[in-house]
Amino acid sequence: MNAPHRAAAAAPLPFYQPLADECEVFEAAWHQQLPLLIKGPTGCGKTRFVAHMAARLGLPLFTVSCHDDLSAADLVGRHLIAAGDTQWCDGPLTRAVRAGGICYLDEVVEARKDTTVVLHPLTDDRRILPIERTGEQLAAPPGFMLVVSYNPGYQHVLKTLKPSTRQRFVALAFDFPPPAVELTVLREEGGADEALARRLVALAAQLRRLGGYHLDEAVSTRLLVYAAKLIASGMAARTACRVALVEPLSDEPDTLAALMAVVDTQFGA
Numbered sequence: 001m002n003a004p005h006r007a008a009a010a011a012p013l014p015f016y017q018p019l020a021d022e023c024e025v026f027e028a029a030w031h032q033q034l035p036l037l038i039k040g041p042t043g044c045g046k047t048r049f050v051a052h053m054a055a056r057l058g059l060p061l062f063t064v065s066c067h068d069d070l071s072a073a074d075l076v077g078r079h080l081i082a083a084g085d086t087q088w089c090d091g092p093l094t095r096a097v098r099a100g101g102i103c104y105l106d107e108v109v110e111a112r113k114d115t116t117v118v119l120h121p122l123t124d125d126r127r128i129l130p131i132e133r134t135g136e137q138l139a140a141p142p143g144f145m146l147v148v149s150y151n152p153g154y155q156h157v158l159k160t161l162k163p164s165t166r167q168r169f170v171a172l173a174f175d176f177p178p179p180a181v182e183l184t185v186l187r188e189e190g191g192a193d194e195a196l197a198r199r200l201v202a203l204a205a206q207l208r209r210l211g212g213y214h215l216d217e218a219v220s221t222r223l224l225v226y227a228a229k230l231i232a233s234g235m236a237a238r239t240a241c242r243v244a245l246v247e248p249l250s251d252e253p254d255t256l257a258a259l260m261a262v263v264d265t266q267f268g269a
Contacts, residue, residue, distance in 0.1 A: 016045065016052035017184050022172050026053045029170055030145050035123040037166065038149040040174025043220020045185075046149045049174070050104045059143060060101030062092040066111040072118045076131055088134055097122070097129045100143030108148040109161055116165050122146055123168035153217070176221055179205070185221055190228025196237075200224050203266045207245065210262060215255070219245050237267040 016023075026049075029036045038046045047063070054061035064075065077091040096103035108116065121128045127140040148169065150161070177185065179201050186197040201224070208218045223245050230240035246259040 013055045014048060014051045015185075015188050016048050017177065017181050017188070019174075019177055019181060022049065022174075023053065023056070025170070025172060027057065030057060033127060033140075033142060033145070035119075035146040035148070035169045037161075037169035037171040038147065038174060039152050039171060040149075041153055041176065041220065042151050042217055043222035044174045044176050045221060046174055047104075047106060050102065050147055050149075054102045054104075057102075059145070060096070060099050061104060062096040062099075062101055063104045063106060064092050066105055066107045066109075068110060068112065070111040070115055072115050075115065075118060076129070077133075079133065093118070093122075094129060094131065094138065097138050097140050097144055100141040102145045102147055105146075105148040107150055109150040113162070116161070119146065119148075119165070120168065123165075176204075176208070176218070182221055182224065186224060186228045190225040191232040192228040196228065196231060199237075199266050200228060203241065203245070203263060206262050206265065207259065210258065215249055217249060219249065223248060238263060241267060 026036060030053075038049070040046055050063075051061060064070070073091065075091045075093040077089050077094050079086050080089045081087075090098065093103050095101075105111070105119075118129075121130060122140060122144075123146060127144070129138040129140065130136075131138065176182070182201050182204065183194075183197045186192040186200055187194070190197070190200075192200065204219050204221075204224055227240045227244035230244060231237050241263045242260060246256055246263060249259065250256055
């Protein structure tokens with residue numbers, strides 16, 4: 001057993017229920033020093049999976065939630081004025097390279113296109129991070145791994161990864177787990193008993209089949225866990241489903257009414 005695995009054994013891993021061979025793929029990519037791209041809908045477990053694997057490998061995890069204004073300096077670092085002096089402050093990407101940990105860029109397509117270019121030297125056989133403002137050129141240690149994720153459902157002409165970026169990664173496709181796995185997640189994460197877990201999973205299947213209401217997203221496993229936790233805390237099931245499963249999906253009164261009608265098939269009016 002190598003050192004990262006010994007470190008991980010000292011603390012419980014964040015709960016994650018594997019769906020296929022994704023844990024083995026992640027670990028193989030880390031051993032081979034390959035960057036990884038994870039694609040899948042919101043709330044299907046991408047971020048939890050990365051946290052689980054970081055703990056499993058005993059590596060520090062540096063997570064960045066990408067957005068439209070994310071700049072290369074936000075990732076790499078910048079000079080800041082402190083106590084009347086100018087000091088260099090590493091960004092999360094630089095800290096991950098120095099520490100030999102995992103840098104996870106969540107929803108990477110949300111970042112500015114010029115930002116992703118800074119990733120290119122880290123995602124080929126060079127595995128370096130040039131820092132132009134300090135003149136450094138950091139070589140990534142064996143333990144460093146770059147992981148990015150995005151939701152293909154949000155992609156359009158202005159929100160895509162360029163082929164020159166995509167083809168630098170090995171990739172995993174995620175989706176919502178099958179009912180048997182979702183049952184386990186709701187019991188372990190949401191504190192639901194078997195009967196409640198089955199009703200919530202059945203409700204999720206009904207909501208995900210609901211078409212014609214222009215929903216941008218299907219109800220996620222994450223939202224099911226939220227509903228289960230609220231019910232387990234004593235909240236009425238119908239109220240919990242309204243605030244956790246219905247209201248987050250839409251602002252349209254007609255759509256909300258249609259979604260609540262589906263909720264009522266499982267939890268009554």
